[in-house]
Amino acid sequence: MALSEQERQILEQMERELRIQDPELASTMSAQPVRTPRTNRKAYSPRRVATGIVIAVVGLIFPLVGISSGITWLAVLLGVVGFGLMLVGILMITIPTESRGVAKQSQPRGGFMERQQQKWDERNR
Secondary structure (H helix, E strand, O other), X not given: OOXXXXXXXXXXXXXXHHHHHOHHHHHHHHOOOOOOOOOOOXXXXXXXXXXXXXXXXXXXHHHHHHHHHOOHHHHHHHHHHHHHHHHHHHHHXXXXXXXXXXXXXXXXXOOHHHHHHHHHHHHHO
């Protein structure tokens, strides 16, 4: 939608006043935003996440089995082992396997589809 002549004049006047009152803000607002590529994105492997979930669930089951056994030392032992398994499972889920970006692009890629994907990614940057 085009601006009328009066609206255009009002906007130009506001811009001049802004440049006079706060030149730093005006220069920041008039500059084009610089888009930096996100090279530090983290990669999460679906297989690793699924394995972490399974290990954490098994870790939850261990203390329950120990408590239901009725033997105190076994309950404590299975509780400690279960806690360790839960910790390992959660760490597998939350810690990324590798960083996407420059390090991954430096690896040689084979195959037609991989090369096309790499060209597409380079164009979008």
